[in-house]
Amino acid sequence: MQAFVNLFGPLDALLAPEVFGGVRVIEYVLLALVVANFVTRKLAHDNHVLQYREGGAEAVSRYLPHEAMNVLLVLGSFYYTTVEQHGGIVLSTLVMGLFLTDFFEFESRKVEARREIDMERPKASLVAAILVLMYAGFQSLFWLVQGYWSAVV
Numbered sequence: 001m002q003a004f005v006n007l008f009g010p011l012d013a014l015l016a017p018e019v020f021g022g023v024r025v026i027e028y029v030l031l032a033l034v035v036a037n038f039v040t041r042k043l044a045h046d047n048h049v050l051q052y053r054e055g056g057a058e059a060v061s062r063y064l065p066h067e068a069m070n071v072l073l074v075l076g077s078f079y080y081t082t083v084e085q086h087g088g089i090v091l092s093t094l095v096m097g098l099f100l101t102d103f104f105e106f107e108s109r110k111v112e113a114r115r116e117i118d119m120e121r122p123k124a125s126l127v128a129a130i131l132v133l134m135y136a137g138f139q140s141l142f143w144l145v146q147g148y149w150s151a152v153v
Contacts, residue, residue, distance in 0.1 A: 026080050027140035030091065033073050034136045037098075038129060040066040041122070048109050049119050057113035062106060070099050073132075087139050094135055098128040 044063035051059045077095040081088030105122040112119050142149075 031140045040069045101125040101128045
């Protein structure tokens with residue numbers, strides 16, 4: 001296994017130490033960011049529907065807290081790549097897929113508003129977010145099932 005390299009100084013001192021079962025703090029931070037992303041996703045969709053009802057298609061705009069959460073998630077997954085190479089690359093790929101899906105889902109909501117049809121839930125980005133949640137949960141909560149996993153594998 002490759003030795004840990006201290007690239008970011010104080011940030012590494014806060015996020016890279018191992019806590020429960022060899023899991024790093026950054027893995028719990030990423031899991032919390034993914035869960036918070038679900039909350040901001042719901043708030044963003046409710047905001048888009050409200051904007052559409054009150055002002056029509058031209059009033060629908062991006063929800064800044066959700067966009068900021070997406071950027072934090074991308075940056076966090078890129079940082080995780082410096083700490084855990086394999087897991088970080090997989091998570092970064094999933095998060096970038098989520099980021100792109102969110103971008104196009106917003107454009108879909110704009111099209112629905114222009115066509116004056118009911119706004120649907122962002123189904124594709126929900127699926128992508130569930131994949132990210134599953135992998136972040138796997139990385140951070142694996143210590144819960146490690147004994148059973150070792151017995152099988």
